[in-house]
Amino acid sequence: MFDYDVIVAGAGTGGATTAYTLAKRGHTVLLIDRKERDSIGKKTCGDALGSHHIHELRELVGIPELPKDIVEYQVNGIDLIAPDRNHRMRMAGPTTTGMSLNRLKMGQWFVGLAESAGAEVMSCTRVNKLLFKGGKVSGLKATREGESEKEFTSHIVVDATGASGLLRRQMPESSPVEREIANEDRMVAWRDIYETPDFDFETPDILEIFWNQQETRGGYTWVFPQGRNRVNVGNGVMTIDGHRNPKDIQYDFVKKTWIDTWGEIKVLDSSGGIAPIRRPIDTMVDDNFMLVGDAACQVNPVHGGGIGSSMLGGAHAGITASEALERNDTSIGSLWPYNPRYHKSYGSKQAALDIFRWFLLNVTNEDIDFAFKKQIIKASDLLDTSMTGEVKFGAGEKFKRLVAGFGKVPLLLRVSKVAKLMSDIRALYAQYPDSPKGLSAWKERLALIYDAAKVI
Ligand SMILES: Cc1cc2nc3c(=O)[nH]c(=O)nc-3n(C[C@H](O)[C@H](O)[C@H](O)COP(=O)(O)OP(=O)(O)OC[C@H]3O[C@@H](n4cnc5c(N)ncnc54)[C@H](O)[C@@H]3O)c2cc1C
Structure with a gap:
C-alpha cells in the first residue's frame, strides 16, 4: 500500500500545476515545499510572463482567470537593444503581450489552486532522498521543520525542485535520465x-x-x-x-x-x-518517476523564461501520470507519452533555440550593431524565431545580397548553417522514439547536431 498516488517535490509553478492537474482528476497528491506556506512563490525572477502560456494552460487543464492583483503591469511589447544602444527593435503582437507579475502572489495562487482541488500541501518540509524498492522509485524521505525525518511512499514521485534537480541527481547510474547538467x-x-x-x-x-x-x-x-x-x-x-x-x-x-x-x-x-538553458532532459520519465519545470530543463534557452513552460510541463506530466495511474501501470513505458507531448508543445522549439543560443554566443557586438543598423533582420523575423524555433531570415535573397554587399559573408554562412541545424533538430524531435527502446539511437543522432552547433 502506498501513502499517496503521487508525491510532488517542490511547489513552484511546475510542481503546483502538476499537483493541481492530478488532484483535479481525483488522485491523492502530496505537494511538499521547504519554504513556509506564505513564502511559496517568492523567487529571483524577471517576473515576466506571456499571456499565451496562460491561454494554453487553460485549454489543457482548465485553470480559472488570473486574479487581477497578481498582475503588476500589462506588457504590450519587448524592445531588443543593440550593444551601441542607438538601435532598437520592437517586438510587438499577440505573442509578446503579457504581464509583469507579482511573483509571490502568483505562486500563492497556484498552490492555493492545487490545495482547493484536493492536494495536501506540506510546507516547511525539506525533501532529502528518494526511496527505492526493488531498484525502482517508491517514495521519498523528507524532514518537516522541528521534526525527525520521515518516509512517504507513492506510485509516482515528481521532481519539481527547480534548478537543483535534487531528486534527478539521485537516480541510479543505470537510469536513462541524465543526472547532471553541464555548466x-x-x-x-x-x-x-x-x-x-x-x-x-x-x-x-x-x-x-x-x-x-x-x-x-x-x-x-x-x-x-x-x-x-x-x-x-x-x-x-x-x-x-x-x-x-x-x-x-x-x-x-x-x-x-x-x-x-x-x-x-x-x-x-x-x-x-x-536557470538551466538547454533542451529538455532527454527523457523526463523513468519507472515511477517524472521531472517537471527547471528540474526537467523546461526553460527557453534564449531568453531564460521558464514560468509558462514549467506550467505546461506540469500539465502534461499531470495528465500523463493520471492516465498511467488509471491503467495501474506507472512503469517508464506507461509514463513515456509525457516526453513527446511536451516536445510537441514546447520541447522541440526549445531544442531549436538551444542551437540558436550557441550561435548567439559567438556573435560579436560589431555583428549585432551591424544587423540592427542595416535592418537586415526585422523584429518580426526574430519574433518568429523565438516563437517557432525556425530561422527564416537567412534564406531570403534580400538578406543574402545585403550581407554579402557589406562584406559579411562569414556571418551569412553562419546564419545559413544555424538555420539548417535548427531545422534538423526539429525534424529529429518529430521522430522522438515512441518507447524507451529507441532512446539511445535517437540520442546519438542528437549529439551529432549539437557537436555541429557548437562550432558554427
Ligand atoms: C534571475 C532569473 C530571472 C528569471 N526571469 C524569468 C522571467 O522573467 N520569466 C519567466 O517566465 N521565467 C523567468 N525565469 C525562470 C523561471 O523563474 C523558472 O523557470 C520557473 O520558476 C521554474 O519553475 P519550477 O516550478 O520548475 O521551479 P521553482 O520555481 O524554482 O520551484 C521549485 C520549488 O522547489 C522547492 N524546493 C527546492 N528544493 C527543495 C527541497 N529539497 N525540499 C522541498 N522543496 C524544495 C523550492 O522551495 C521551490 O518552491 C527566471 C529565472 C531566473 C533565475
Whole structure:
C-alpha cells in the first residue's frame, strides 16, 4: 500500500500545476515545499510572463482567470537593444503581450489552486532522498521543520525542485535520465527590484532587453518596468569558462549604465539565481518517476523564461501520470507519452533555440550593431524565431545580397548553417522514439547536431 498516488517535490509553478492537474482528476497528491506556506512563490525572477502560456494552460487543464492583483503591469511589447544602444527593435503582437507579475502572489495562487482541488500541501518540509524498492522509485524521505525525518511512499514521485534537480541527481547510474547538467547549459543571474521615485519610466508596458557580448556574454541585461516608478532590473550570463559574476556586472556595468541614471532608488529586493538553458532532459520519465519545470530543463534557452513552460510541463506530466495511474501501470513505458507531448508543445522549439543560443554566443557586438543598423533582420523575423524555433531570415535573397554587399559573408554562412541545424533538430524531435527502446539511437543522432552547433 502506498501513502499517496503521487508525491510532488517542490511547489513552484511546475510542481503546483502538476499537483493541481492530478488532484483535479481525483488522485491523492502530496505537494511538499521547504519554504513556509506564505513564502511559496517568492523567487529571483524577471517576473515576466506571456499571456499565451496562460491561454494554453487553460485549454489543457482548465485553470480559472488570473486574479487581477497578481498582475503588476500589462506588457504590450519587448524592445531588443543593440550593444551601441542607438538601435532598437520592437517586438510587438499577440505573442509578446503579457504581464509583469507579482511573483509571490502568483505562486500563492497556484498552490492555493492545487490545495482547493484536493492536494495536501506540506510546507516547511525539506525533501532529502528518494526511496527505492526493488531498484525502482517508491517514495521519498523528507524532514518537516522541528521534526525527525520521515518516509512517504507513492506510485509516482515528481521532481519539481527547480534548478537543483535534487531528486534527478539521485537516480541510479543505470537510469536513462541524465543526472547532471553541464555548466555551459546554465545561466547565472542577478536581479534587483527598485522603486524609482525620481524617475518615470515613460513606456512601462514595454520590456527592454540589452545585448552586449563583452559585458554579458551569452546573456543580456533586462530592464523590466513594473509601473511608472518601479523596475525589475538584472543581468544573466551563460556559465562558460571564465564567465563573470553577474553580481559584479550588476554593480558595475548595469549600475553605471542604468541604475545611476534613475536618481534616488529604494531597494525592494535583491538576489541571485540560476536557470538551466538547454533542451529538455532527454527523457523526463523513468519507472515511477517524472521531472517537471527547471528540474526537467523546461526553460527557453534564449531568453531564460521558464514560468509558462514549467506550467505546461506540469500539465502534461499531470495528465500523463493520471492516465498511467488509471491503467495501474506507472512503469517508464506507461509514463513515456509525457516526453513527446511536451516536445510537441514546447520541447522541440526549445531544442531549436538551444542551437540558436550557441550561435548567439559567438556573435560579436560589431555583428549585432551591424544587423540592427542595416535592418537586415526585422523584429518580426526574430519574433518568429523565438516563437517557432525556425530561422527564416537567412534564406531570403534580400538578406543574402545585403550581407554579402557589406562584406559579411562569414556571418551569412553562419546564419545559413544555424538555420539548417535548427531545422534538423526539429525534424529529429518529430521522430522522438515512441518507447524507451529507441532512446539511445535517437540520442546519438542528437549529439551529432549539437557537436555541429557548437562550432558554427
Ligand atoms: C534571475 C532569473 C530571472 C528569471 N526571469 C524569468 C522571467 O522573467 N520569466 C519567466 O517566465 N521565467 C523567468 N525565469 C525562470 C523561471 O523563474 C523558472 O523557470 C520557473 O520558476 C521554474 O519553475 P519550477 O516550478 O520548475 O521551479 P521553482 O520555481 O524554482 O520551484 C521549485 C520549488 O522547489 C522547492 N524546493 C527546492 N528544493 C527543495 C527541497 N529539497 N525540499 C522541498 N522543496 C524544495 C523550492 O522551495 C521551490 O518552491 C527566471 C529565472 C531566473 C533565475
